Amino acid sequence: xxxxxxxxxxxxxxxxxxxxxxxxxxxxxxxxxxxxxxxxxxxxxxxxxxxxxxxxxxxxxxxxxxxxxxxxxxxxxxxxxxxxxxxxxxxxxxxxxxxxxxxxxxxxxxxxxxxxxxxxxxxxxxxx
Numbered sequence: 741x742x743x744x745x746x747x748x749x750x751x752x753x754x755x756x757x758x759x760x761x762x763x764x765x766x767x768x769x770x771x772x773x774x775x776x777x778x779x780x781x782x783x784x785x786x787x788x789x790x791x792x793x794x795x796x797x798x799x800x801x802x803x804x805x806x807x808x809x810x811x812x813x814x815x816x817x818x819x820x821x822x823x824x825x826x827x828x829x830x831x832x833x834x835x836x837x838x839x840x841x842x843x844x845x846x847x848x849x850x851x852x853x854x855x856x857x858x859x860x861x862x863x864x865x866x867x868x
Contacts, residue, residue, distance in 0.1 A: 777854045778806060778821040778830050782813050785860035790842055792858055799861060803833040806848070823848075832859045839864050 782802040783792045798817015803810060806826030813819045821830065831845035838861040846857040 775825075775853070776823050776848065776850060778823055778826075778848065778857060779854065780804075780819060780830075780857040780859065781817045782819070782832055782859045782861060783817050785862055788841070788862065790860045792860070799835070799838070802835060802859075804830065804859075805833075806830050830855075830857050834861065837864055838862060 781792055782799045782804070783796050784799060785792075786796050787793060798813065798815070800813055800815045800817060802813040802817070802819075804813060804819045804821065805811070806821050806823045807829060808826045809821050809823055811819050811821055826848065828848050829845050830848055834840055834844055840859070840861050842860060844859070846859075848855050848857075
């Protein structure tokens with residue numbers, strides 16, 4: 741019986757210690773407050789150089805987000821997010837028939853009030 745009491749007191753002590761000295765927060769993650777315009781293209785990278793060259797068509801209907809705002813690319817593959825915050829990242833949802841050799845996200849560099857992020861994609865072999 742004495743061991744059970746000690747164990748119980750030990751567990752109570754751990755819980756109190758964790759509540760008093762533990763790192764916890766009830767604050768939600770806050771988005772950045774600086775507004776920035778994020779623009780770019782999602783395009784078919786025919787020559788696999790990760791740059792949009794003349795003759796490489798845009799891909800319509802791709803979802804792009806800054807983790808707060810969500811847009812869809814137009815017929816020319818262009819998008820624009822008038823971001824009121826976001827969490828410092830812009831990313832795409834890669835359509836099933838495409839793949840990417842580069843990351844599907846980019847860190848937003850806030851050196852000015854505009855940021856350009858292009859996303860090159862390739863057709864999957866089974867969809868060519």
